[in-house]
Amino acid sequence: MSAPHRVPAVRDLRLVLPTLALYATVAATAGARPAAAAAVAVVLAASAAASTWWAVALRGGGHERAALGLLSLACVLGAVGAGTQAARAHVLVAHPLVEHVGGRTGVEAEVTGFDRPVRGGGVMVPVRVEVTGSGASARAAAIDTVLLAREGWRGLPPGTGFRATVQVLEPRSAGEVPAIRALGPPRLTGAPGLTGTVPAAVRERMRVVSARALDGEAAGLLPSLVLGDEGEVSPETREEFRASGLTHLAAVSGANTTYVVGAVLLAAAALGAGRRGRIAAAVVALGGFVAVVGPEPAVLRAAGTGVIGLAALGAHRTGRPLAALAGVVLLVSLLDPPTATGAGFVLSVTATAALIVAARPVSVLLRGRGLPVPAADVLAVCVVAHLATLPVLVLSGLGSGPWALPANVAVAPVVPVVTVLGTAAATLGPVWEGGAVLLARACGPALWWLETVAGVASGLPGSPPPPSPGGAR
Structure with missing residues (x-):
């Protein structure tokens, strides 16, 4: 019998509100002039001082004092975020x-x-x-x-x-x-160095493996979906994916790491590995994923958020993973505001938060319907991550067009298959090309379905037209 899914304790969520305040301030001051961002920082700092004075002057009222303390922390972090944006804007203006x-x-x-x-x-x-x-x-x-x-x-x-x-x-x-x-x-x-040459060699071998295993557009799509290598995808296919709202699948996100490391955890559990063995396998899989795809900022970001999401699947409380996710968002917002406000980071955080809150309850629900535990866990991850990110895709423009939502729902079941098998093929390619070819060939039906959905959705009424020649910057 599985342990009950406990709601977050208040103390587990203390970092979430201040992090939201910091993120909102960073997003609001993105692109602002240095003086404007500095003015926001001053106003928030004054608000923090006022709420702190109020909390100190308040007699009794433990809950009121705690709320004022939380407000003070939120204002302080907001002031720091606005100050960071002001400093960044000043550096940018003065850059040669x-x-x-x-x-x-x-x-x-x-x-x-x-x-x-x-x-x-x-x-x-x-x-x-x-x-x-x-x-x-x-x-x-x-x-x-x-x-x-x-x-x-x-x-x-x-x-x-x-x-x-x-x-x-x-x-x-x-x-x-x-x-x-x-x-x-x-x-x-x-x-x-090795951090550049190793992923480059993996990409080159993956192109060879895909060409041997698959025909037509599928040979270029597999490296694109697994490694973000779009070099062999035709312009026509790229436009179909854009018009159907599926372009985001070629970007490495927290969902990629969740699928890969989740598959390794399930395989380790099926082989009878204990808790420490499963954790060790997950760490090795995560390190291998970063080594294969490359230590680009987007990959490292995806790895960090993906691990937090997976931790939630094995946790009986959602508060601690939420606090860890809030800590990641806080650090990225302070150290790299452009990344924090980018669509890729928002997608990763949204998917991870959804996994923390909903993946385990959905998995328990599926088990109650008779689905085996491993299958229920995998299906819960897929459904929750995709449904949570669909609104972000539509609002950010990555899911452009009226058919983006149904197109993403239609491909949701096959994306984890391509991600897991394709990543395994990319990892195996440099050492055993024959085995990698077999894994890549197994992706064929899923790739056909992705092509079909993209082609059909992009041809439906209302889909965005192809860009005019010279439309690129």
Whole structure:
């Protein structure tokens, strides 16, 4: 008989309200001028001081004093968040790259993630610009941005250093870091380390495995859905996935780690492993997942939130995992506000919070209907994570079009299959290509269903039309 699912204790949720206040402040001041964000910080700091004075002056009233203390903490964190945004906006305004918006300059930079195709041709490469300008005008100041290019930039592993002449593009909105466009091929200055070469080798082998195991568009879709490698997916298929609201499946999220590590936990339990053995297997699986996909910020973010969600499945209380999730959100909001307010992070946090609150009760309900425990756990994870993230997809524009919701519901049962088997194939590919081919081939029916849903949904009335030529920035 399973242990009862306990509601969160109040003490377990003390961090949630202040974290929400911090996040709301960071989101509200994103793109604000430094002076405006600083003014918000001052107002919140004054509110924190007032509520603290009130709490100290209050006689008796333990609950009232505790509430005022919680309000003070929320205002303090909000003030810190607004102050962080003010400092970031000031640094951005003063960065040498911003001075060259609309013009050309030389840069020294490092690749921080794998390239992705963009509409209209070419690729988008995440980079960290470390030096702007050349010769006597060179100024050292680090900033993360994206580089748009066409020739010679595909396949550079993370960690590769380079010099290039670039055009600095106008930001799309206030407070956004300007993107850069390469005006020629890179001049390499540094080789990537193991954290870049190992995932790059895995990607290359995965393309070979997929080509051997699958036909047509499925051969390019599998690396895209498992590793985020969209290089072999045709523009037509990418547009079908965009129009049907399924583009987000090519981005690594907390759901990916949940499916992979969850499958390992279930396999370990089926083999009779004890609690420590299951935890050890989950840790190894998580480390392997990061090594295979690559230690990009999005992957590390997904790994962190995915682990918290899985912890909730084995916990009898939801409060502690919620507190841990709130701690992750708090740290990311303070250290990296652009990531915190990005759609990818919101999706991961939403999926994880849903798993913490609802996955175990749904699993218990399914067991009561006669479903075996492992199957009930897996199905609960899939259903809860997908249903919770669908509204976020629609509101963020990732699930664009009127058919995004039914399309995502239709593919929900097969996404975990592709994720788990595909990740296993990517892991096995460098050491046993034949076994990886068998695993990739087993993904064929699920990939066919994904293609079919995307094709049908994108052709229905009201679906977004393909972008006009030259629509990419």
